[in-house]
Amino acid sequence: MHRPGRARGRWLAIWATITIAICAAAFVVGGRVRSPWDAAIASADTSPVVTAKVAEHTVRNSDDLLTGTVSLGNTEALTVPSPDGVAVVTKINVGRGDVLRPGQVVGEVSGTSVVALALPFPLYRDLAPGDTGSDVKAVQDELVTLGLMSSAAADGTYGGGTAVAVAKLFSSGGGAPPPASGDARAALATARQALADAKDDEGETASAVASASKAVATAEAAAGTPLPRSAVVLVPAHGAEVVAVAKVGDSLAGGDDLLSVRSGSATVTVRAAVDQVPKVGAAVRVASVVDTSVSVDGVVSHVGQFTAGKDAQGPGNDVVVKLSSVHGLADGDSVTVTPRSGAPTSKGLAVPLTSLRDAADGSSYVLRVTNPPTGGKGHPTTERVTVELGASGNGYALVDGGSLRSGDVVVVSEP
Structure with missing residues (x-):
């Protein structure tokens, strides 16, 4: 015969057993789970305090x-003007680290050779035979310095001797001398043809031939080698180190630098x-x-x-x-x-700079360890020792701490 009371008692016993088992498991697991705060506290209790011994040191006074x-x-950018708005690097003769000296051909821009000169001021116009002025005299003085013309010919007038010297300037550096203007070349061609015609015409007098010959000489002088300002960059007389240089194919029409030099x-x-x-x-x-x-x-x-x-x-x-x-x-x-003989040094009792602390009254002090932690873990017992600072350097400071002695241990940093 089934008895409801006994069945209900058996189920109560099973439920009680399961509840006790769950509680026991939760207790065990909870004991093994640690929060971040528990870990931080434990780390603070076990992290070592960094210390250092007070000792005699020789300090180089900082x-x-x-x-x-x-x-x-002094770094200077060298540019070349582009009168027609077109300036393309077509050849480069120098590289970074080279010393650029007066008389050296730097390269070519739009097919025109560019030479370095030591002039007192930049050229402000294109120079050609027949020109006169202080700029012509400055160029002539530089040509004299470079050994390309005599000082007696440096009179401030751009004549045939100057034109020949300018042509030598470019050709000696491996460059092509700048050509004369189209008008000057055309005038020379016309004068030469007139002279040839006068010589061929039996009816022409000797004076006519002489006049035609004089016209040719004048036209030849006018068609002598010019010096465009776009063909010149300035460097110091003792030269300058190239620190940057444009590449072949670069366009300089926007005012970009041909090269940069450093002098001094x-x-x-x-x-x-x-x-x-x-x-x-x-x-x-x-x-x-x-x-x-x-x-x-x-x-x-x-x-x-x-x-x-x-x-x-x-x-x-x-x-x-x-x-x-x-x-x-x-x-x-x-x-x-x-x-060079060495910075002044001082010797005495020293502590690491990182061990020094600032007091509220502006004085400095260190924490001297009086009782180290057991087993190297935890915090040591310390006392404050006021110190007078001396020379400092090399990471140390000389101190006069009264009771502080060599061999004492001071706190450098704490966790």
């Missing part, structure tokens, strides 16, 4: 370390405080900030007048250092400048 920027010289000495300019100037000396060592393996010698070439501070630059004297080499250095590099 206060006497001057910093500046490298200048490899490689220098570094630093701002030195009044008390730093005597410490620099004449011979210095210049080192790259980016690549500490790069350093070159230098010589102080100029010390400027005292200048009041402006913006981020403090007051002092601008010291210009001429570099003996630029190996490994680039224009605009940040460098340090120290006396």
